[in-house]
Amino acid sequence: xxxxxxxxxxxxxxPGEARVQTLIYAFLILSTTIDYLRSINWVPGWAPYxxxxxxxxxxxxxxxxxxxxxxxxxxxxxxxxxAFMGVxxxxxxxxxxxxxxxFVAGSRAWVRMLPFFLxxxxxxxxxxxxxxxxxxxxxxxxxxxPLALSQRFxxxxxxxxxxxxxxxxxxxxxxxxxxxxxxxxxxxxxFIRKKLSMWVFIPILFWTLAATTINETxxxxxxxxxxxxxxxxxxxxxxxRARNGLFALGLAIVxxxxxxxxYDTMEGVRNKQSIVDFFENERALEKYLSKxxxxxxxxxxxxxxxxxxxxxxxxxxxRDPANLAFGVGPGNSGVSSLGPQFSGRYAGTLDQFMQTxxxxxxxxxxxxxxxxxxxxxxxxxxxxxxxxxxxPSVYGAVAVGWTGVIPVMVIAMFYIxxxxxxxxxxxxxxxxxxxxxxxxxxxxxxxxxxxxxxxIAIRAPTGH
Numbered sequence: 001x002x003x004x005x006x007x008x009x010x011x012x013x014x015p016g017e018a019r020v021q022t023l024i025y026a027f028l029i030l031s032t033t034i035d036y037l038r039s040i041n042w043v044p045g046w047a048p049y050x051x052x053x054x055x056x057x058x059x060x061x062x063x064x065x066x067x068x069x070x071x072x073x074x075x076x077x078x079x080x081x082x083a084f085m086g087v088x089x090x091x092x093x094x095x096x097x098x099x100x101x102x103f104v105a106g107s108r109a110w111v112r113m114l115p116f117f118l119x120x121x122x123x124x125x126x127x128x129x130x131x132x133x134x135x136x137x138x139x140x141x142x143x144x145x146p147l148a149l150s151q152r153f154x155x156x157x158x159x160x161x162x163x164x165x166x167x168x169x170x171x172x173x174x175x176x177x178x179x180x181x182x183x184x185x186x187x188x189x190x191f192i193r194k195k196l197s198m199w200v201f202i203p204i205l206f207w208t209l210a211a212t213t214i215n216e217t218x219x220x221x222x223x224x225x226x227x228x229x230x231x232x233x234x235x236x237x238x239x240x241r242a243r244n245g246l247f248a249l250g251l252a253i254v255x256x257x258x259x260x261x262x263y264d265t266m267e268g269v270r271n272k273q274s275i276v277d278f279f280e281n282e283r284a285l286e287k288y289l290s291k292x293x294x295x296x297x298x299x300x301x302x303x304x305x306x307x308x309x310x311x312x313x314x315x316x317x318x319r320d321p322a323n324l325a326f327g328v329g330p331g332n333s334g335v336s337s338l339g340p341q342f343s344g345r346y347a348g349t350l351d352q353f354m355q356t357x358x359x360x361x362x363x364x365x366x367x368x369x370x371x372x373x374x375x376x377x378x379x380x381x382x383x384x385x386x387x388x389x390x391x392p393s394v395y396g397a398v399a400v401g402w403t404g405v406i407p408v409m410v411i412a413m414f415y416i417x418x419x420x421x422x423x424x425x426x427x428x429x430x431x432x433x434x435x436x437x438x439x440x441x442x443x444x445x446x447x448x449x450x451x452x453x454x455x456i457a458i459r460a461p462t463g464h
Contacts, residue, residue: 032423065122096329106331120437144168166215173215189401231404333363
């Protein structure tokens with residue numbers, strides 16, 4: 001068991017940091033609600049661009065802060081991995097002679113969340129500030145179910161027979177499900193650390209996950225068990241790991257026991273089969289995953305399946321080893337919402353297959369891009385495990401939950417375009433940055449002088 005090093009006494013936040021903290025709250029709210037508010041005409045059409053404006057301010061703040069601090073609280077492993085990704089990015093752009101428009105669009109897509117990941121390294125987040133931010137995110141989770149009910153049965157029920165328009169404030173049912181499952185993992189982390197009692201944890205958990213039962217996202221069947229089991233196994237002391245693993249499995253079974261009948265009631269009538277029958281029906285499952293988009297002109301006009309979105313781009317890229325390694329260039333594989341001048345040269349060939357973040361990353365930056373992204377996920381997971389073992393504070397509780405969030409997000413990356421969701425991306429990368437910075441600070445010299453380092457050396461609690 002690792003032991004925390006003593007840190008310095010808490011310091012007073014200066015006005016500049018207070019303003020950035022306010023911007024963090026604003027960004028968390030805007031990123032998770034602004035698109036929805038725009039869709040119901042509660043805010044003007046230009047309002048969603050506030051997200052981009054705040055992101056630009058944060059990027060400038062982070063650059064200045066990193067230069068001044070000499071990257072003190074960014075671990076070398078992250079610097080090496082980010083440098084590797086930067087080399088891949090540049091080599092891909094140069095090798096494919098990417099035009100300025102697609103390059104700008106690609107840079108915006110792949111780099112826009114980096115400032116929020118690095119922000120905690122230049123402005124450490126105190127325990128109370130982190131708790132308030134988590135409470136804000138929990139409040140956002142709480143409003144998803146009432147909104148989902150309204151959307152499912154009132155707003156869009158007469159137009160859509162499926163749950164595609166049941167998305168709360170996150171604009172896509174898949175985004176909503178992944179967001180809420182990640183939140184459930186963090187709640188589990190607080191429960192394991194005895195910061196939530198069973199009687200508080202269970203009601204909050206089921207309310208948080210309630211919206212996933214009516215938005216008909218099939219991947220919930222996989223992500224809930226993966227998230228819970230990973231959280232309880234990686235976040236538990238060794239002597240309690242087996243028992244907590246069984247508890248997690250039982251909890252996942254209970255959640256699915258609620259999910260399956262509700263799903264069948266909502267969706268089974270339309271499709272004439274239950275979700276269990278769907279997964280047992282090899283032909284139906286194969287049709288869902290792969291529509292043979294490359295081999296059939298008729299099928300190619302439909303949205304490709306999840307398997308198609310990977311196998312077809314791989315087949316196209318494999319014609320040139322350089323493209324397979326580095327992709328066709330950042331922004332060069334798809335159509336941009338910024339306009340035709342920002343669309344890529346290969347959009348006509350590849351855009352229809354850009355159904356997931358994994359497929360888009362593969363097409364833009366090749367296998368090296370996929371490898372770099374997975375390495376970043378691994379580093380965040382490793383930091384989460386370290387903090388789960390070493391840090392008894394609220395950071396440690398979040399870290400326990402993050403050991404389940406990372407597998408969920410890795411799987412989701414190959415299921416849906418997670419990078420297109422501001423709400424999901426901002427929350428994930430910001431909190432990942434909080435944990436990465438916390439790991440760097442606690443592993444640094446005791447004389448680092450950071451206010452939220454532990455004041456005394458204590459061991460992590462044993463958990464449930």
